[in-house]
Amino acid sequence: MGLGGFPTVSLAEARKLRDRWRKVAAAGRNPIREREAERRAARREDISLAVITADAFEARKAELKGDGAAGRWLSPLTLHVLPKLGRVPVTELDQRDIRDTLAPIWHTKADTARKAMNRLSIVLRHAAALGLDVDLQATEKAKALLGKSRHKPKNIPAMDWRDVPDFYASLEEPTLTHLALRLLILTGVRSGPLRNLRLEQIDGDIWTIPADAMKGRKGATEDFRVPLSDEAKRVIDLARPHARNGYLFPNTRGGVISDMTLSRHMERRGLKARPHGFRTSLRTWLAEATDAPHEVAEAMLAHVVDGGVVRAYRRTDYLEQRATLAERWADFLNGGAGQVVTLAGNG
Structure with a gap:
């Protein structure tokens, strides 16, 4: 069985072809017939x-x-x-x-x-x-x-939840960057849905994020409802005059503000923490300063818990309990005592 002539077929290629067709022959198959079948398929x-x-x-x-x-x-x-x-x-x-x-x-x-x-x-x-x-x-x-990768993944730096109120208070100017960071901290959502927030997604004290915009919810067919605290609604109202083309946080080129805009603001302040880290700050506050059940705390961050069958039977997104927690988180950010939050029905 010829493999091709040099230099059209290099020595390395010839060795590779030799090894491959030997395996085919060792398996009891005809290498010449199989090669011809592949050539016909390749032409087809x-x-x-x-x-x-x-x-x-x-x-x-x-x-x-x-x-x-x-x-x-x-x-x-x-x-x-x-x-x-x-x-x-x-x-x-x-x-x-x-x-x-x-x-x-x-x-x-x-x-x-x-x-x-x-x-x-x-x-x-x-x-x-x-x-x-x-x-x-x-x-x-x-x-x-x-071999095993030597790369060690690094977690996104997060701000200690006890330090978040001071940073929140520093976002006092009604600029798009300050307002976007405020709403990001208040709601605990990811940067993408927040930066692409459209006015029609807000209805009263509920912000509905389309299912296809929710990272980490593979195959999700349902939208995700975010309860808005009074403070979050105030921030949204302050941002409305900036709205353009239906987006609450537009940029000057007709799109929306970039993730780097928010990150650079924190970097210029000399902070190691990054915007995505506020999700960790909120989750840690929920664990250390509230008695929120695990399922409710995870739902605050739109994390998917349990298997598909369990989720199919559990027809709730804990909206009422999350609304209570969102209000207390906003109170804490605005200088509240940060006392332990007790949810109705948990004690």
């Missing part, structure tokens, strides 16, 4: 990694938030894998290809590398489902070759 359709990745993405769209329109599922592959391996037929992809491609980011961008490896494994399983002869263990073998 492109089986490059880029094409199979696109096909796998199309098949998974319904499982992804917003049908994957944001491109987050594809981005680790688009940025770090496909530029090098996109034209390689999936049937020829092996652990050494994957190792060499992800080695530059394996220890420096560990989370991105992990996502790329996981997505690549999904693509290979998709290729196998299409009937292509791929190595489903290639990603696991590549991990073994790469």
Whole structure:
């Protein structure tokens, strides 16, 4: 069985092909027939990694938030894998290809590398489902070759909840940045939904965040209701004159203010804490200064708890209890005593 002539086929490529077809023969299959079948398939359709990745993405769209329109599922592959391996037929992809491609980011961008490896494994399983002869263990073998990542994840710096009232009081100017930070602290929401807050999402003392805007609630079909304290409603009213194109916190270019705008404000103040860290501040206050049940405290931050079956039967978002806690949190931020909060029915 010829493998191709030099220099069209390099020595390294010849060795790789030799090893592959030997395995096919050892399994009792005819390597020449299988190669010819692959060549016919290749003429019939492109089986490059880029094409199979696109096909796998199309098949998974319904499982992804917003049908994957944001491109987050594809981005680790688009940025770090496909530029090098996109034209390689999936049937020829092996652990050494994957190792060499992800080695530059394996220890420096560990989370991105992990996502790329996981997505690549999904693509290979998709290729196998299409009937292509791929190595489903290639990603696991590549991990073994790469070794354990030396990267140590760092938590986003958070401000001690006892220090938050002083910082909140310093946000006294009715600028978009100050008002956005105030509402972020008051509600405990993530930066994305807050920066993209639209006026029609607010109805009285309830702010309703669309399901597809809620990170961490994969497959969520229900919107998330945020109870607004009197202080939160006051902050929203102060921000209304700034509203443009329906957004409460617009920027000058027609979009909304960026996450970096909020982060840079805290950085210029010489603070290590970052805006996202106020969620930790609120959660720690709930644990140390209230008797809020675990489920209610987690619901304050829109965390998903319990399994899907349990959530299906528990038809509540604890809105009334969360509203009580939101009011007491606002009172604490405005100089209240911060005394232990007792929820009705818990004692």
